[in-house]
Amino acid sequence: MSTDGGKDSSWASAMRFIVIMGLVSLFADVTYEGCRGVSGQYLLSLGASAAVVGTVCGAGELVGYGLRFFSGYIADRTKQYWMITIAGYAINLLAVPALSLTGNWQAAAVLLLVERLGKAVRTPARDTMLSYAGSRVGQGFGFGLHEAMDQIGAVTGPVIMALVLAGGFSYRLALATLLIPAVLAIAILLIGKLTFPVPRLLEVKAPTIGKGALPRAFYIYVAGVSLIAFGYADFPLIAYHLSRHAALAPFWIPALYALAMAVDAAAALALGFLFDRWGFLVLPASFFFSSFFAPAAFLMGPPLAFCGVALWGLGMGAQESIMRAATATLVDVDSRASAYGIMGLSYGVSWFLGSALMGFLLDVSVYYVVALSLCTQLLALPVFFLVQRELERSGSGS
Numbered sequence: 001m002s003t004d005g006g007k008d009s010s011w012a013s014a015m016r017f018i019v020i021m022g023l024v025s026l027f028a029d030v031t032y033e034g035c036r037g038v039s040g041q042y043l044l045s046l047g048a049s050a051a052v053v054g055t056v057c058g059a060g061e062l063v064g065y066g067l068r069f070f071s072g073y074i075a076d077r078t079k080q081y082w083m084i085t086i087a088g089y090a091i092n093l094l095a096v097p098a099l100s101l102t103g104n105w106q107a108a109a110v111l112l113l114v115e116r117l118g119k120a121v122r123t124p125a126r127d128t129m130l131s132y133a134g135s136r137v138g139q140g141f142g143f144g145l146h147e148a149m150d151q152i153g154a155v156t157g158p159v160i161m162a163l164v165l166a167g168g169f170s171y172r173l174a175l176a177t178l179l180i181p182a183v184l185a186i187a188i189l190l191i192g193k194l195t196f197p198v199p200r201l202l203e204v205k206a207p208t209i210g211k212g213a214l215p216r217a218f219y220i221y222v223a224g225v226s227l228i229a230f231g232y233a234d235f236p237l238i239a240y241h242l243s244r245h246a247a248l249a250p251f252w253i254p255a256l257y258a259l260a261m262a263v264d265a266a267a268a269l270a271l272g273f274l275f276d277r278w279g280f281l282v283l284p285a286s287f288f289f290s291s292f293f294a295p296a297a298f299l300m301g302p303p304l305a306f307c308g309v310a311l312w313g314l315g316m317g318a319q320e321s322i323m324r325a326a327t328a329t330l331v332d333v334d335s336r337a338s339a340y341g342i343m344g345l346s347y348g349v350s351w352f353l354g355s356a357l358m359g360f361l362l363d364v365s366v367y368y369v370v371a372l373s374l375c376t377q378l379l380a381l382p383v384f385f386l387v388q389r390e391l392e393r394s395g396s397g398s
Contacts, residue, residue, distance in 0.1 A: 014136035014202050020192040021130060022149030027185035028093055029150050031178045032115055033261060034157025035096045037254035039112060040236030041243050042171045046105035050240055054359015056109045057234040058352040064116030065229075065348025072124030072341020076334065079200075081125040082193045088122020089189055091115075093182035100176035120348075124340040131328040131336055132202040139325035144272020147321040151265030153181070158254035158261065165254070203333055214339060217390035218330045221280075222346050224383030225323060228287055229347045230354035231294075231376030232315065233369065235260065237358060238297050241366065242305065256306065260313030267317030275322040280388040282322055284381040290315030294373035298366050 043053050075084050095115040102108040127143075134142030157178070164174040196202075239253045267286075275282045293315065296308025324340075331339040354376070361368040 011136050014133035014142070017133045017192070017196050017199060017202060018130065018137070018142055018146055019149070020188065020195065021126065022146045024089070024185050024189045024192065025146060025150035026153035026156075027181040027188065028089065029153030029261075030157040030160070030181035031093050031096050031153075031185065032119075032157075033154035033257070034161050034178050034181075034254075035099065035112075035115070035175060036235060037158030037239075037257035038161050038165070038171055038174060039108075040239035041253060042099070042175075043105050043108060043236075044240060044243060045171060046102075046108060048105040048109075050237075050244070050362045051359045052105065052109075053240045054234075054237050054362065055356045056112060057236045058355025058359070060112050060116040061229075061234065061355060062348045062352030063113050064119045065344040065346075065351060067117065067120035068124050068344030068348070069341040071121045072128075072337040072339070072344070075125040075128065075337035075341075081129050081199070081337075082197070084125040085122045085129070086186075086189055086193065088118050088120070088125070089186060090118070091121060092118025093185055096182060097176055097179035100172040120344070124337040124344065127324055127328075127340050128337040129199040130324075131333075132199050134325065134328060135204045136202060138272075138276040139328045140272035140275030140322060142272075143325040143328075144268045144270075144275075144321040147268035147272070147317065148265045150320070151261045151268065151317070154261035154264065155258045157181070158258040162252075162254040162258065214331055214335060214342070215390075215394075217387050217394070218327070218339060220383060220390060221326060221330060221387045222343050224283070224380045224387065225343060226346045226350040227376055227380035227383065228315075228319070229350035231291075231373045231380075232319075232351065232354065233294060233297075233312075233358055233373050234351070234355050235309075235312070237355065237362065238309065238312070241298060241362060256309050259306065260309045260316065263310045263313030264317040264320065267314045268321035271318055272321045272325060275325055280326060280384060280391060283318065283326065283387075284384040286318040286322070287315060287377055287384075288381060290318065291374055291377035294370045298370050 040053055040057075043056065048056070071084060071088070075081055092115055095111050095118065099108055099111050102111065130142060130146055131139065160177065161174050164177065165171070235257055239257070242253060271282055271286055290311050293308045293311035296304045297312060298308070300308065327339050327343055328336060354372070358369045358372060361372065
């Protein structure tokens with residue numbers, strides 16, 4: 001087993017690193033996406049309202065994305081990417097089985113926020129390490145492959161939850177079973193650190209836009225990302241809506257989430273491949289189609305609700321693959337963790353405000369939720385075209 005990320009810094013070495021980190025994410029997603037598939041219903045069972053669910057989910061994303069600004073800055077300053085990543089994963093994953101010990105929605109809400117805190121700590125450092133390997137294999141492909149492996153776990157977790165609930169067991173028992181994949185994820189992560197202690201040595205080329213301060217195109221890009229985040233209803237809010245109106249049996253909702261994660265995985269690979277060839281134009285095309293998830297998921301009956309959630313999964317696949325790949329191509333290697341942090345802060349604030357607003361609007365009229373979601377996402381599309389124009393103007397367009 002190699003102990004140096006530089007002696008074998010080939011395409012194969014980069015692929016090994018991506019696969020190791022993909023396995024970590026696979027088991028991590030079994031853990032927290034399994035939780036996410038039942039968290040809306042679990043909060044409802046503990047007496048939470050739609051406004052509480054929307055606010056908690058939004059606050060979770062605010063913590064999970066907003067604090068990346070600080071963790072990204074610290075990662076770039078200290079270069080302790082592995083230490084930060086491991087600490088974040090430990091917090092992120094161990095909070096999930098702890099939910100099985102809660103007896104009220106307030107305690108559950110705190111643990112859901114702690115879980116997102118852990119994700120905030122580890123994501124900029126982890127994504128920066130992945131971008132080093134991505135420079136070898138293509139940023140779109142590298143992040144797409146990682147996301148596809150990630151989503152195998154995201155499918156498996158909700159399926160496990162659906163089977164446990166279909167067997168007549170409680171939400172608490174379902175959440176307690178998620179301790180097993182949490183431990184496996186942390187163990188594989190430690191193996192990754194031993195195998196590639198210096199992943200920075202995998203970096204092979206400079207980003208498309210020059211060194212120095214973060215470029216103008218990056219900030220335009222962040223504005224588009226923020227509009228997408230503001231209008232993207234979180235799945236627990238969709239699950240709450242379907243549960244409240246008894247549109248589906250309880251065990252169908254985590255199964256529906258598993259469908260979304262399967263679409264996410266396939267979309268991540270396909271969109272990553274297209275991004276490496278066509279560049280930023282893939283973003284507006286992806287989000288145009290995914291924006292129609294809201295009317296299908298919130299306004300239609302069960303058959304079209306499945307279609308709506310599949311479109312929701314398409315959009316999530318784009319957010320988790322080509323959004324991350326795009327950031328790596330826009331900024332210099334020494335600023336990537338900070339750039340991921342800035343993007344996370346803007347994304348998280350926007351997601352929080354949008355989710356909280358949609359939670360309150362859902363108690364008034366579902367039509368307001370659909371209108372807000374659809375219009376905000378469509379407004380983001382011309383912003384991404386501006387990024388492409390900026391790249392062409394700088395001579396960096398694909």
